[in-house]
Amino acid sequence: MPTKSAKKAVETADRGVKPVRRRLSPAERRIQIIEAARALFCEGGLALVSMRNIARRVGITQAAIYQHFEDKDAILFAIAEEFFTRLIEDGMEKSNEEADPIARLKRGLRGYIEVGLSRPDEYRLVFMTNVPGFKRRGMHRVPPGEEAPVELTKGKIAYAFLQEQVRDLIGSGLLCKGDPEVVAEAVWAAIHGIVSLILTHLDFPWAREELIETQLRILFDGLLPDGSPSRGKVQAASPKA
Amino acid sequence: MPTKSAKKAVETADRGVKPVRRRLSPAERRIQIIEAARALFCEGGLALVSMRNIARRVGITQAAIYQHFEDKDAILFAIAEEFFTRLIEDGMEKSNEEADPIARLKRGLRGYIEVGLSRPDEYRLVFMTNVPGFKRRGMHRVPPGEEAPVELTKGKIAYAFLQEQVRDLIGSGLLCKGDPEVVAEAVWAAIHGIVSLILTHLDFPWAREELIETQLRILFDGLLPDGSPSRGKVQAASPKA
DNA sequence: CCTGTTACCGAACAGCGTTTATTTAATGTC
DNA sequence: GACATTAAATAAACGCTGTTCGGTAACAGG
Structure with a gap:
């Protein structure tokens, strides 16, 4: 429902101009992802938990999540x-x-x-x-x-x-x-x-x-x-x- | 989840080559839409009830539904x-x-x-x-x-x-x-x-x-x-x- | 220093709910 | 019967979604 928004309170996490990409150990990233998801979840319920929102919070792209989780x-x-x-x-x-x-x-x-x-x-x-x-x-x-x-x-x-x-x-x-x-x-x-x-x-x-x-x-x-x-x-x- | 599909069992309702569009009374269409939605719902739960699926069943476009219902x-x-x-x-x-x-x-x-x-x-x-x-x-x-x-x-x-x-x-x-x-x-x-x-x-x-x-x-x-x-x-x- | 492995990115696909401008069928009225 | 009005329909787009794919670049071991 893109109509009733109030969704964009998600911080862009624009990590500088240079997209210098930092690699993290799978264990660390996994925790980061879960924590980001939990935070979003508590803030606005299931509706806010999207792969893109999670990724934005963690500071990676949504595709990267699939390296650590099979699924949403x-x-x-x-x-x-x-x-x-x-x-x-x-x-x-x-x-x-x-x-x-x-x-x-x-x-x-x-x-x-x-x-x-x-x-x-x-x-x-x-x-x-x-x-x-x-x-x-x-x-x-x-x-x-x-x-x-x-x-x-x-x-x-x-x-x-x-x-x-x-x-x-x-x-x-x-x-x-x-x-x-x-x-x-x-x-x-x-x-x-x-x-x-x-x-x-x-x-x-x-x-x-x-x-x-x-x-x-x-x-x-x-x-x-x-x-x-x-x-x-x-x-x-x-x-x- | 476009991956695990089994969604496309929804009949295309391709009503001929000519898009001769039939107008129906709001009352009739309303019933048609509800019935289509109910049918989809009973067949495969909420997941199958999308505006596009409903519209396909009724034989109209998804936008037309908004003439009869405010919302999904x-x-x-x-x-x-x-x-x-x-x-x-x-x-x-x-x-x-x-x-x-x-x-x-x-x-x-x-x-x-x-x-x-x-x-x-x-x-x-x-x-x-x-x-x-x-x-x-x-x-x-x-x-x-x-x-x-x-x-x-x-x-x-x-x-x-x-x-x-x-x-x-x-x-x-x-x-x-x-x-x-x-x-x-x-x-x-x-x-x-x-x-x-x-x-x-x-x-x-x-x-x-x-x-x-x-x-x-x-x-x-x-x-x-x-x-x-x-x-x-x-x-x-x-x-x- | 070189070489693999792999975490990550960019771009894309198909679907979603919804909105917009536009067309066109049906229904009066003269 | 011709014309104006009304509103049901359309096509196309917007921004969102989960997921996939090919390439890139960062790190680890030798």
Whole structure:
């Protein structure tokens, strides 16, 4: 949409009159490119992340990027992986602050929501946008990179973390019975629904905290067995940073 | 991504050597354009819906479309509106088959899920894709068309339908107390999460019905007051058509 | 110092959404 | 039936996009 622009805030990086070209090691360039892409992405969303914009920032031509990345998608994938890493670290960190396993789960879910809301563009990229061609390198897929078939996607790790907790809770009778896999999916769906909902209607003036608490209360009231002492209680929001 | 094509299955519509141009009434052309766009959309998702492809199908040039639609987004919006209409009609129809208000709500939610899963591309378009520039003509926004400021978006109607049911249920004490608006959002989030989850991982081999039932059970167990006779029961799936 | 390797550039291709000036078909009105 | 008006259509262009290709030049090892 070349009409509604506001795109050209991208710095020309005119590196002098002489196009004296500097070679960098692939490792360095790779990092430069990812960082430039991430910066553009955070500034104006996916729309700003074009090969030419990235190249302009790095100070090379767009064609040079293909020396380091197979695709534009490969760059986005790198960004997504970084986001997942944050998601995992935040979730684990928050979770480990709690001793009670139910509280642990709640904290982890809260952490997920908070990360999602604090990095809306990345969340959308990973979970809400079917990036045209983002070749399904998602939660349940392996990365297509021929070079790294060992390392699974961070998304799988993040999801396995949730699955494990749910499995343990059901195993020890703290959560209602049911196929742990299915319950885990259901839990994730409920949480994702909240984040997705808020991100889709960013303009809508609702009280986020109230909505989040309501959702968590409903979710855990539905999950916990009838006599559980945790029923009806809502985990307090984590202290604002 | 001009590389991995498979795009050119779009029929050239070369209407003879003579470019004898036929004028059609705006109403007719408008329908033609929407239908062409919808067809392309269903065939290959958003990627195939380009102004040039639409025009080729209709048998006009791409510029002519702008006589009938302000934007590409306006075309997508029209598709979305049609989808919402289906969502509303299906939901209401299914709902009205039930007498018990709780069962009514369950049926409506089931209807929503089924429509979403049966029309994945449209669901993604409306609820999961931040169409670049889809100028936030979403659930909570009015359409920007200057010509029709009276008619609100179908999305608002659909959502109001859910809100009303939740409000009534809370009012009559059948659902746990809480701000009806917030509870309605939470319910929608849970349901949307399920659809979104399944659509995002279409390849993942899970039992959909089981996942849907689990989610609905958890949701309603969380919503219903402790002594409610409906607790723990799951509404049976609607008979396959 | 010479020689490979390869990171990089310049130019191009095909597609995209959109705009402009221009043509031409259809529809009144006399 | 002839003429003026209206607006649906066109052709061509603009600037953007992702990607490819042939050549160049910078660095590394000998």
